[in-house]
Structures are given as structure tokens and as C-alpha cells.
Amino acid sequence: MKIEEILKRLELSAATGETGLDREADAGYCGDLLSDVMANAKKGALWLTIQSHQNIVAVAVLKEMAAIVLVNGRSPDEETKTKARAEGIPILLCPLPAFELAGRLYELGIGRP
């Protein structure tokens, strides 16, 4: 499913404007320790995290993830947004905690076998 459609259906907002909204997400991962995410996240995943440090962008690029979702109402700092735009990685914002958003994404079919 395209990021743009997920954005609309779950009423998320994009901190990085139009960046990467045409990317496809077909899996998901929740994690706040970047060492764990680097070890376990899958290509094409939507990554749900509360970690807003600029290193998240590099991890998303490295793992070829579709987008980053900052959950629990967290917001990225300017450097993180600038890097994300430069790398074409969308950063979405969600007021819900990761558990609840993951459930809704699963209902949409993201990450289902």
C-alpha cells in the first residue's frame, strides 16, 4: 500500500511534506533501539518508533524501509527532517502509541502473511 493512502486512511500527518509519499509499504516494525532495528527491520517496512534522533534517517535508508512513523505524539527535530527530505524518506506523525497504530496497520493488511 502506498504511504499516501496509509496517511489518509489512518489520519496521520507528514512532517516532511510530499517527500516519498508514493513509496510502497508492505511490512512493519516497532523499535526504539536503533541497534535492534538495524538488525531486524525488513525492507519496505513502515517503522514505528519514538526515537527522533537524526540517526533514524540513516537506519531507514540502510534497511530500505518505506517510511518512519513517530508515534505517541513525538516530533522530529529540524536536522532529522532535513536529512529525511534529502534522503527521500517520509516521516509521518501519529498521536497514538505504537501498539495501537500497529493494530490499525495490521487491520489494513500491512504486514499480514
Place this chain on the structure above:
Amino acid sequence: MSPRAIVEISLEKGLDLIAVSDHNSAENVGAVIRAGRHRGLAVLAGMEISSREEVHSLALFDTEDQAVLMQDLVYQHLRGTNRPELFGDQVVANEFDEVEGFNDHLLIGAVQLGLQEIVQAVHRLGGLSIASHVDRPSFSIMSQLGFIPEDVGVDAMEISRHTTRDKAGMEIPGLERFPVVSFSDAHFPGDIGNSCTCFFMEAPSVAEILLALREEGGRKVIE
């Protein structure tokens, strides 16, 4: 870990300089500095600060006043109240090993400031900023942030006694860009001196350590 015991064990282990670096607090720093002064041991005023990303870093200062200014900033951004039944009593002692009070802040928590903001604040106050136990699987730059951010700004990287310079150098990309030190991270009296760093310098001060880390003015890190 009473102030006088810390000083006595440090002297027994042959240490010339120690730093007191409680978690997110500098309230015991003055007592150990004074206990050290009575016995001829140099003590830096420190703190181990947990950032918003839950990365631990050391803030080391020459004086208690500087550490207290840093502590003010830390307390402004630290939430919660300690529950001694869960996390233990957070004792504040004096240099005679007497209990003066209890610290009510939830010191186990994370300060709601980013790592880089903390590094900058430490430098503004004239302190040294050192990333703690970078090789460890918890509360380290590597575990929390995956790799060393380019502009992290710390003065040195500290490796734990569970690794060696060579091993850490191979396992941590970018470590070669920083001076590497190792400390005991002692949580119990028996841990004191388990790991230490030998500096070649003129006096036990932050300015001299910085020269040694940068290998300037004939100062250096010996091992």
C-alpha cells in the same frame, strides 16, 4: 559506597584521580571531593547523564559549582519521583560518611534533552563530555543510536572493562575518530580501579585531561 570508603579504596588501588559520577545527580560530589582533599586524592565533580535517547554520557568538571549548574539543567528536564521500595534509597552523604538526606528525583530516568544538547551544555560550563561504555548493549551510543553520529561532539569515547581497545576498534565503526579511555564505572566498592586510564599530564584537571586527549603540549594518554 560511602565517601570515605571510595577515597580509601581508590588510594589502595593506586589511583591518583577519580571522578564521582552518579546517575543524573551531583549531590554526592562535594562530600567525596572534601574526603579526598583530607587524604590527598584528586576528585573531579561529575555526573553520568542519560539523554532523551537513553544514551549515557559522562560530564566531568573541576568544581562542584560547575557540576551543580549542570545538575540544575538536568533536574529541569528530569521527570518523576523516586520510589525507594523499587529503586532503592538515593542517599546524600557528607564527607564524614553521615547521611544528610535523600534525593527524591527519579534518577534512573532519562533527561528530556538530546545527547548533543547535553554535550553542548557540558562544554558551555567548561566540562569534559565523554560517551559512556560505548561497547555495551544497553544505554550506549551504539545500542541506542546504532552508530556514532557525525556531529556528536564528545571529547572522548569510553570503553568498558568487558572489551579492549583493539576489539572495540574493530567492532565500532568510527571509533578511531575519537580518543578512547576506559574507566571502572564502579557501582560497588570492589569495582573501583577495575579499569582505569593513565594520562601523562601536569595536574589532575579538566584542562590537562583535554590536552592529553588531544595529544597537545606534550600531554598524552598512555594507556
